Structure formats: C-alpha cells, structure tokens
Amino acid sequence: MLKRILCLTLFALLSAACAAAPAQAPQADTNAATDAGPAVVRIGWAGSPDTLNPGTAVLSEAYTLFELVYDSMYQLQLDGSYTLELADSVDVSDDGLVYTYHIRDGVMFHDGEPLTAQDIAFSYNLYKNQEGFPFLPVYTEFFDTIEAPDDSTVVITLTDAIPNIESQLIFLYVLPEHIWGSLEGQANVEFENTEMIGSGPFKLLEYKQNEFARLGAVKDHFLQGPKVDEVIFQTFENQDALVQALRTGQVDMITEMPNTAAPSLKNAENIQLVSGPPAAPSVTDIILDQVKPENCPPDDGKCTGHPALLDRNVRLALAHATDKQNIIDVVLLGLGSPGLTLIPDSLGVFYNSDLADYAFDIDMANQILDDAGYADTDGDGVREMPDGTNPLIFRMNWPSDSTNAPRMAELLAATWAQIGVKAELQALDPDALTSICCPAFDFDVILWGWGSDPDPNFLLSVMLTDEIPTGNSETGYGNPDYDALYKQQAVELDKDKRIEMVHEMQKIVFDDVVYIIPFYAQSVQAFRTDRFTGWQTDKGKIALEDPSSLLVIEPAK
C-alpha cells in the first residue's frame, strides 16, 4: 500500500560524482568474525526511515525496523504463510465475527514492563480511532470492538466476517500502553518515538535519522533470540556508494542496488548476489488516464486526459505496442517478469496466471487503430481522432527520482511512435506528479508503481469507482461489475471462492486494459560470504533485512 517510487535513489545528485562518503557510522567492532568481540552485522541501505512512529511512517525502511523491534499478532513467513506471534492460539466463532486470541505469557517490552492483552487492545484501538494515521484505518475497517477481558485474552469483534484477518493484523504493531497511553489526540501523530520501546527480537540502541540505526539483540526473546549481537543499518548517499561499501567490506549486506551493478558484483570475490521475488511485492505501472466525464471528481478534478484513452481500442493498441521483454532487458537487465495486472505474481495463489498477455505486435496494434477509425489524415506520422481532430499526442510523466522510468519512457516512446502515437516525455518532482495525478486527472500517461500488501485487497481497491474522488484511483476506471465483485470477495470466507473472484477481477481489468503493467521487478540484494552465514536465499522470496534472515545468521568461521 505504500506508494513508493520505483527505486529510492535520493536526490543526492549534486554531491560530487564520486562515491559519496557514507553517513557517519557508530564505532563498531569490525572483526566480529575473528575475535571474541560482539558479532555486529552492518547493513547498508540508500534510505532512512521517515519517522519511527508506526502510525505515520511511509517509507519501507521504517517498516524494516518495525519488523525487528515490534511484535504483532501474526508473522508473515517468506513462503507467504502466517504464523501466530504474540498469541499461542486463536478461537474463531462459527459466524467468523469473533476472534479470541490467547496471548503468550512472559512477553516483555524492552524496558522491562510485561506485554499484556491490554497493550494489544490499546494499540489496535489507537490505530482504529486515530484519524491522523494516514494508512492504518484501512486495516481496522471491519473491526467493531477490540477488548481485553483479562491479561492474556484479546477479543476482536468484526462487523463483517472477513477472510484475511492475518494480513490486516501484521502491520498493526503492538505498542506499550504505559508510554503511548499518556499521549492524547494529535500528540500520537506528532510523537517521534525515538526510544522505540517494543517487544521484538531487536531493541533500538541508538538512532540518528539519515545516518544510522543501531539495534541490539534481545537474546531471550520469547520466540527466537538472534544469534548475532548487534545490527547496524547505515544510510548511504546513493546506491553506487552502497555497492562500493559492500566491495570494500564496509558493510556486510546491502538491501538494494542498481541492477546495472549486478554484472560486476556477480564475479566479485566473497560476495554473493541474490535476486528473486521481493517479500514486499512491487508493481511498476503505466497509468492510462481514462476517467469518464461523469466520474470526474467535482471538487479536485481537472480531467484533462486525452479523449482517445477512454477508448479501449486505443489502450489495447498501446498494450500491443509495448515491448515488455525489451523493457525488462534494458531497464532491469532481465531481473523481472512481464506484468499482467496490478496483482503481482509474487502474491502466489491470488495471481491469475491464466491470462494470456497482449503480444508485442506493431502490425496488430496498427490494425486495431485503423479499424477503430484513428487515421493519420494530415500525414505527419501521428494519428488523429476518428473525427479528424485532436492528434494522439500523449503527455507522459514519471517521478524525477526514478532511475528506471527515463529509459522506460524512451523505449515506450519509440515503439508507440510506430503506431502513430506521439509521447511528450517529462520527468516531474514526485509532489508535482501527485498533484496532477489523482484525483486531479490532469495527465495522459504516468509511469509509476505500487508496493503491495501480501493480500490483494488493497491493490484491487485502487480500481474501484468509489476511489476516484479519494485519489487512490489513478486511472479513473469505473466498472459496476468489478465494484460488486470487490465487495463480495472482501467478505468471502471460503478461500477458494475468494481466489476465484480475485482472478475474475484481474481478468476484467486486464480485458479492459486499465493499466499496462510492464513488469514485476525482482528484489536484488547482495551480501558478503566471509562475514556471516545463514542468509535466507532459497525460501522463495528475497528479503535479507527481514527477521527471517537476521535471526538465524551467525558469524562465518
């Protein structure tokens, strides 16, 4: 759900064109592997959490820390399954409306206070009622009441039976009531939470925004204590500096890197490069503005999109004129797979793999436009609308901090030109892009992307008619059949039936060419083999910064 631009390359461009100096790192024992000192894992990333407040954080770096420092009711495993974390069992009422969680004994916060059912109920109620938290109310939408009748029982009563309570709860981190309980209203939103007291397998020792976060191991954690002693996340100016730091052994693992660096790291000594589906699936999308005049948001809508994009034939022709494999080869160096809809392949059973992608076929695309009456009447190489006006010139924008989009735009403009469609390319500052995007609909084509939840619910909601005025719908697509199916699947308890509906929804939006999805990018990470062993590289998804790896790695002998 986090709208995070394709690749987080910070706007550090003006800093000298040499490997940028890393932010100052805390002094740490660098020879953990060879002497008896503490085992310190140093991880390099090119970003930094925007805030440590779980209610308001947006960037994925913040969520990486939350996963380590906080516990929640469920834990998402790399294979996509959920396991109970804070509770040891759960009872579900027959009507699916009442969930009774039995909380484990002896769970402690990092400051020594016990974590009880009251803390859990307090946290969930806070997330549900605090309107200043931008994203979290989505997850508590179906929660009627959350109560803690005693220290070890949490009862969640729902307004409707829902199939996916696990994925609703994983991002609702449990906060200590003795710290957050004293905050009122807006103070919760503004709380910086620099102490970050949680109950997870790591505790925050030291934090400097945009520099580093130092975490200490909680060896006696109730589930599994880490084998290493400390983890340091260090912020680097850009991804090139990250790669250099890994090469020189300044860091032991990097969470992201430019794909273009992959060939050179492949052969580097003591470095292993891994790529695979990311734990947090990401989708790159080509957004086609197709808001109908009657759906134009009355307050914020400008709705200046090109009328041709309202025609499915034009969108279909654009899809046929998009060479996805070449885009993947050039932009991602092959480290990705062709996309179909907003629901990425890494969502497993929810992904509809039966859809046959629109083949890259310029002739067919031209034929579609010819048949639909879009002819180049004035012979300038650009087709006009069937009535002879309004040539098919589309504005194409993308966020200026994206490293992939400019090359993608270049490739798209080249193949689209072959079917008589002209693209006017321009990068825009992400804020400027948001302001023209939605709900203003003051654009034709945008290259952007989504990060996905493990459950498809949120990304399916993006294409609802109801989301057009809220700004969540980027395309302005409206289809009553789709909207109805969405409502059904949200409360369908039979998993197979729900999957069937989710597949049907993907077919609808694929047939209507709501988006063109060029690719689902793989996660590309690398680590040093001479420092720590045990990184989880073969569990289906790649997320080395996840607890699944950090809890089990140990110093290399």
Added chain:
Amino acid sequence: MALDLAAGATLSSASWRRFTRNRMALIGLIMLVTTVLVAIFAPLIAPYNPYEPVRVTIDDIYARPSISHLLGTDDAGKDVFSSFIYGSRVSLIVGFFASFISIAIGGLIGIVAGFYGGRVENTLMRFTDIMLVIPDLPLAVVLVALTKPSLFNIIFVIGILGWTGTARLVRAQTLAVKQRKFVLRARAIGAGNWHIIRHHIFPLVLPLIVVNTVLVISLAILNESALSFLGLSDPTTLSWGQMLNFAFTRGAMSSGAWWALVTPGFGIVWLVLACTLLGQGMERVLNPRLELHHLSAVTPTPTAETL
C-alpha cells in the same frame, strides 16, 4: 556603422592580427570550430546511430572500450562514442540559441538603461538586480517543470535567465560611451536618440556584446547539462548532460564504467573551455576601451599591445 569602409577594414584586419597573436583565443577558436564540424558531420563520424533501438542482454551493458566500441557502451548497451558525437549537437544548439536570447535581452536593457538614465535606468537596473540575486538553476528547474519538455523550451528558459550579467556590462559601457565628445557633438547638431543609439552607441557597444555572447554560450551549455543531469530534459534528446544523468543514476560507478562518465564530462569541459578561451581572448582584442574611434580624443594605451 559610423566607421567608413576603409577605416573599418583596417581596424578589423588589425584586430585579426592581434587575435592570431593571442594564442589562447586561437586555441579556443580551433576547439570551437572542431566541435561545430563534429556536430555537423556527426552521422559521418559516429560509427553507430545512437537513436536506433538496441537489444541488450546483461552482458552488453557497460562493455569495456574495444575495437567495435571505442569508448565502450552505456547502461542500455549503446555506443558511448556515437552518443558523445551526437550529444555535441544539443549542447551547441542550446548554447548558441540560448545565448542569443540572453544577449538580445541583456543588450537591449543595458543600452536603454544606460542611455536614458534617470527613472528608466533605475527601474530597469533594479529589475536586473532582482533577477541577478535569484539563483539561476532552481528557477530554471521550476520553469522547465512548468513548460513542456522540448529543446525549444530548454533554450527559452536558459535564455531568459542568463541576461543579467550582459545587461550590467552593456549599461556600464553605454554610460561611458554616452559621455564621449562625439555623442555630445552629435546631439548638439540635432541628432535624435534613436540615431545616436544606432550610429554612435551601438557600434561601440557591439564588440563587448560579441565577446559576452561567447562567454554566455559556455554558461548556457553548463545550464543545459545541469538540467539534463537532473533528469529534466526529454530523455530521447541526446545530450552530454543526459548521458551523465543515465550513467550516474544507473550504476556506472558501481560497474566501474568510467568511460560512461568521463566521456560526456570531457565534452562539456572541452566546449566550455573553448568558449571561455575564445571569449577572453576576444575581450582583449576587441575591448572597446582600447579602441580608436575617428572622433575620439582618447588614444590607445600601449599596455594593450603587451598583452
């Protein structure tokens, strides 16, 4: 021109001789002419057409310099040498046209302010001061973002932001020329403002404007490179700043692909240096303060020759 033909001829041939004796200016001129020739004959020089689509695999990107790719390949497997050759076109076009816009605006404001003085001068020069203190690049970034991203708009934005220095220089020169005796004499025999500006002020300000044009070209080239480097230009328009942008954001350093960074950087330095050398050399040759005018009582100082 106020100068009669013969005097003009001798003056310019004298200037040319002084110019050729100024080695720096000559080097600058040769460098600039070379670049212009390369830009004109780019399709003949470049071994590949950089606008042609290429199919790449993971092994083709950032290929080392070799016989088939003299300066290696970039992040999309394109020949860096060919892109470098074609990139000179955008830099030159932007440089020349943007500086003409700058010079036209700056020259007009400078002459009008200097000649009319008083309230006109005050208004124009305070406006110039305001434009002078606004940082060029951030304003250019905003303006480019507001307009459609075409080469024309880049030229326009750079042009309308780069005139302040010229305006101040030209105004100072106009003030100096205005006080000369021949201007007063012309006025005394009844010449109008327009006549004086056209026949007495402009010819003496022109050399300064020419010199300034060459110097402003280098500023315009740098600005264009900066805007492209920041990703604000059309990615299908190949320029040196654009090449740097792609190399920098798409991991050239991680891959050790120095050729993708050094080559466009060299191009920018080469062209800016050419314009600066030429401009400074011309300034010494054409500096109107050292110039002999047939009505002027001022005699040239000998120090000019020793430069």
